[in-house]
Amino acid sequence: MSSERHRAPKPPVVRIKSAGEIKNDKDGKSNIFLTVILILGCLTILFPLYMTIVIALKSPSEMTNDVAGALSLPKSFSLDNFAEAMRVTDFWHSLGNSVLITGAAIILSLIIHSMAGYAIGRSMARHKGFKFIYFYIVSGMFVPFAILMMPLVKETAKMNIDNMFGVIILYVVFYMPMNVMLYSGYLKNIPLAMEEAAEIDGASTWKTYWKIIFPMMKPMHATVAVLTALGTWNDVMTPLVIMSGSEKTTLPLAQLNFQSQFGTNYNLAFASYLLALIPILIFYILCQKQIIGGIANGAVKG
Numbered sequence: 001m002s003s004e005r006h007r008a009p010k011p012p013v014v015r016i017k018s019a020g021e022i023k024n025d026k027d028g029k030s031n032i033f034l035t036v037i038l039i040l041g042c043l044t045i046l047f048p049l050y051m052t053i054v055i056a057l058k059s060p061s062e063m064t065n066d067v068a069g070a071l072s073l074p075k076s077f078s079l080d081n082f083a084e085a086m087r088v089t090d091f092w093h094s095l096g097n098s099v100l101i102t103g104a105a106i107i108l109s110l111i112i113h114s115m116a117g118y119a120i121g122r123s124m125a126r127h128k129g130f131k132f133i134y135f136y137i138v139s140g141m142f143v144p145f146a147i148l149m150m151p152l153v154k155e156t157a158k159m160n161i162d163n164m165f166g167v168i169i170l171y172v173v174f175y176m177p178m179n180v181m182l183y184s185g186y187l188k189n190i191p192l193a194m195e196e197a198a199e200i201d202g203a204s205t206w207k208t209y210w211k212i213i214f215p216m217m218k219p220m221h222a223t224v225a226v227l228t229a230l231g232t233w234n235d236v237m238t239p240l241v242i243m244s245g246s247e248k249t250t251l252p253l254a255q256l257n258f259q260s261q262f263g264t265n266y267n268l269a270f271a272s273y274l275l276a277l278i279p280i281l282i283f284y285i286l287c288q289k290q291i292i293g294g295i296a297n298g299a300v301k302g
Contacts, residue, residue, distance in 0.1 A: 056081055056271040063266065081271035085258075089272055094254040095279065101164055101239075101250060102232045105171040109228045110221055113176055117183025118209060122192075124184070134184060140177035145237060153241050167242050171232050179224050186220040187213075222287045233280045251276045 051071075055063075058074040059081075085091070120137075123130040152170065156162040161169065190213065198208040236252040243249075249257070258272055 052270045052273060055266055056274050058267055060265070060267055081267045082275060085268050085272035085275060088268065089254040089258050089275075090249075091251075091254070091272075091275060094249050094251045097164065097248050098233060098250045098252075099279070101168055101171070102229050104168045105175075105232045106225050106228050108168070108172045109175055109179055109224060112172060113179035113224065114183050114214065114217060114221070115209070116176070117180045118187060118213060120180060121184035121187040122195075134180070138177045138181050141181075145174075149237070149241055156242055162242050162244075164243065164248060167239055170238055170242065171228070171235075174238075175228050175231060178227065182220055182224060183217065186217060190216055226284055226287050229280060229283055 054071070054073060057077050057079075059078065062074055116137075120130050120134045124134055153162075156166045156170075159166075194212055195208050198212055203211070234252060236256055239250045239253050240256070243253075255272060255276055259269060
């Protein structure tokens with residue numbers, strides 16, 4: 001019995017975590033942090049959108065100064081504000097102009113910028129001159145519009161293109177640096193062996209591009225289309241300074257004129273904002289599957 005009493009206690013077992021377990025712990029903590037950031041980011045987007053929808057559906061008599069009243073749902077859902085906003089802003093006319101300008105800018109950008117990106121991207125490795133042209137075009141992204149505004153107004157007026165046609169041409173030029181960079185980077189995912197095989201079969205460079213390369217750049221086409229559409233659809237300054245003497249307006253210009261006239265009528269204002277948001281939101285939803293892959297392949301490897 002005495003020997004059992006004086007027996008030394010067993011030392012505690014210390015378990016050393018493996019490198020994999022330590023990495024998993026760190027990944028778990030980082031995932032929690034990223035989840036919190038994503039939740040906060042979603043709230044910053046969803047809360048203003050909720051406020052916009054609720055206020056647009058309310059009548060002016062339901063508007064209150066307290067927070068609870070502003071956040072509360074409308075007593076009865078009515079689309080009268082949307083109908084009135086469409087009448088006041090001449091919605092269909094402005095929508096048609098925006099669709100025409102945005103659609104033409106997208107189509108011309110897909111054709112011109114993809115060809116420029118193909119020519120420059122495939123020639124940079126063989127000719128240093130094309131590398132200079134590439135950096136020269138891409139450097140256009142760093143030129144602010146404020147510097148170009150006054151010269152563009154004078155030049156478009158002298159050339160008699162201070163209208164929707166001139167705005168479309170300017171958009172094609174403005175988005176050329178970004179789109180050429182994306183197309184040139186995406187081409188690195190397409191092997192040269194396919195073009196060499198087409199050349200052996202007797203296909204010309206023009207036919208090879210339109211039959212093989214252009215269809216294979218479909219994810220990048222979707223990315224370029226969405227980025228160009230978002231920029232042209234929401235732009236106010238270019239149509240404002242170029243088409244200032246014209247009666248034709250785009251949706252952003254109609255929103256600007258509406259805000260200056262009916263700025264205190266928040267119900268109509270928020271309804272008009274939603275009307276301008278819906279078309280480009282539908283376009284984005286239709287093309288969203290191609291966007292992430294196109295940007296990753298075009299920008300990271302460029």
